[in-house]
Amino acid sequence: MAEEKKEIDYTLANPDTLTKYKTAAEISNKVLNAVVELVKEGTTVLGLCEEGDKLLEDEISKVFKGKDIKKGISFPTTVSPDEIITPITPNPHDTNTPKWEIKAGQVLKIQLGAHIDGFAAIVGSTVVVPAVDAAEAEITGDTADLLLATHYVNQAFLRLILPPSLHPGAEEGKEVKPPTQTKINSVLSTIAKSYGCSLVENTTSYQFERNEIEAKKKIILAPAEHMKGEGHPEIGDVWGVEVAVALGESGKLKVSDNKPTLFRNTGTTFQLKRPTSRQVFSEVKTKFGQFPFSSRHLSDQKAASFGLIECTRGNLLRQYEILVEKEGKPTSKDFSVVAITKKGLSIITAPPAIDLEKVKSDKKITDEEILKLLEIPIGAPKKANKKKKKAGAAADAADE
Known part of the structure; x- marks a missing residue:
C-alpha cells in the first residue's frame, strides 16, 4: 500500500518557511541597494527596471540549486518618479510607454521582490536623485519633510501592528487590545501632518500567504468612503506593510493618461x-x-x-492603473515585510535606514503619545529593554 504523502506545513510554525522568506529577502534587499546605487541624473526608469530585474534573476538562480522548489520574481523592479504613486515598469515594446528620463532632485519610489517556494519578500524605498557630484549633500526643505514623514509613519505603523502582549501595560496584567484601523489612521495622519504632509489615499497593507501577497486581511490608510480594511494582524501572520505619503494636505489621487504595464x-x-x-x-x-x-x-x-x-x-x-497625486505633489513610499511572532516583529525586508544626519527639517513630532509609541522596541518585549531610548534613536534602531 502506497504511503500517504505528508501534508507540508507552510505556516511560520515550520522553520523552513521563515528560512525561505529570509533567503528571498537577502536577494531583494541586495538588489534594492544595487538599484539605488545606479540612480543618477540621465538614467531612465526603464533602464533601472531592466537592470533590477536582471539582478533579481541572477541572484535567484544562485539559491536552492538542484531542488524542486519554484522560485522567481515576486514583484518586478518598479521606479515611480515624483507624483506617480503606482509602481512603474515601462515596456520598451510599446511605443506609447515613455522611458521617463531621471533628473536631479526627483523623488523616486523603488520597489521589487523575489520569492522562494511562493514566499515573497518585497521591499520598497524612496530615494532622491542626487545632482552630479552632490551625492553626500544634505537634503532639506519639502523633500526632507517628505522623507522624514514617511520614515516615522512607517516606524509607527510597525509598532501599531505589534502583538498586544508587547505593548506598554501588558506586562502589568492590563488587557491590551489591538488598535482599530481608525486609531491607526489617526496616529499616522498626525505624524504626516507634523511634516506638512498627508497619507496617500487607499494605501493598502495586506497579509501575505504562500503564493499570495493580497490575502484576506488588510489595513487601508486614508480610505475612501467605499473602502474599508478587514481583520487585524495576529501572531503567526506575515504582512506586507506599505506606507505612502504626499506633500501637502491632499493625498488624493487621479488616473493618469499613461498606459498600464x-x-x-x-x-x-x-x-x-x-x-x-x-x-x-x-x-x-x-x-x-x-x-x-x-x-x-x-x-x-x-x-x-x-x-x-x-x-x-x-x-x-x-x-495597475497609473495613479498620480491629484495636485501634482511629490509622493513617497516604503514597503516592508514582517513576520509577527510572540517576541515581536521579525523584519523580513525593510527600506534602508534613513540618514538623519543628512536629512534635515525644521519640523518635528511633538505629540507625546506618538513619541512614546516610537520608543517601543519592535523585536523584543519591553521589559527586556532596561534603558529608555529617545524616540528618534528607537526609531532608527528599529530599522536595523
Whole structure:
C-alpha cells in the first residue's frame, strides 16, 4: 500500500518557511541597494527596471540549486518618479510607454521582490536623485519633510501592528487590545501632518500567504468612503506593510493618461475567446503565478497587445492603473515585510535606514503619545529593554 504523502506545513510554525522568506529577502534587499546605487541624473526608469530585474534573476538562480522548489520574481523592479504613486515598469515594446528620463532632485519610489517556494519578500524605498557630484549633500526643505514623514509613519505603523502582549501595560496584567484601523489612521495622519504632509489615499497593507501577497486581511490608510480594511494582524501572520505619503494636505489621487504595464493574475475564472488571449494567460500562470509582472516579460509581444486586453476585461488579470497625486505633489513610499511572532516583529525586508544626519527639517513630532509609541522596541518585549531610548534613536534602531 502506497504511503500517504505528508501534508507540508507552510505556516511560520515550520522553520523552513521563515528560512525561505529570509533567503528571498537577502536577494531583494541586495538588489534594492544595487538599484539605488545606479540612480543618477540621465538614467531612465526603464533602464533601472531592466537592470533590477536582471539582478533579481541572477541572484535567484544562485539559491536552492538542484531542488524542486519554484522560485522567481515576486514583484518586478518598479521606479515611480515624483507624483506617480503606482509602481512603474515601462515596456520598451510599446511605443506609447515613455522611458521617463531621471533628473536631479526627483523623488523616486523603488520597489521589487523575489520569492522562494511562493514566499515573497518585497521591499520598497524612496530615494532622491542626487545632482552630479552632490551625492553626500544634505537634503532639506519639502523633500526632507517628505522623507522624514514617511520614515516615522512607517516606524509607527510597525509598532501599531505589534502583538498586544508587547505593548506598554501588558506586562502589568492590563488587557491590551489591538488598535482599530481608525486609531491607526489617526496616529499616522498626525505624524504626516507634523511634516506638512498627508497619507496617500487607499494605501493598502495586506497579509501575505504562500503564493499570495493580497490575502484576506488588510489595513487601508486614508480610505475612501467605499473602502474599508478587514481583520487585524495576529501572531503567526506575515504582512506586507506599505506606507505612502504626499506633500501637502491632499493625498488624493487621479488616473493618469499613461498606459498600464503592470498586471497581476486575480485567480478568477473566465472563458477567453481569442486563442492569443489563452496563450497569454497560460504563460502568465506558468511564469508568474499570482505575482505581479511587467508586460515586457511576456514572450510574444504581439499576442500580448491583444491578449492582455481580453484578460483584463474578463477580470482574469488586474492592471495597475497609473495613479498620480491629484495636485501634482511629490509622493513617497516604503514597503516592508514582517513576520509577527510572540517576541515581536521579525523584519523580513525593510527600506534602508534613513540618514538623519543628512536629512534635515525644521519640523518635528511633538505629540507625546506618538513619541512614546516610537520608543517601543519592535523585536523584543519591553521589559527586556532596561534603558529608555529617545524616540528618534528607537526609531532608527528599529530599522536595523
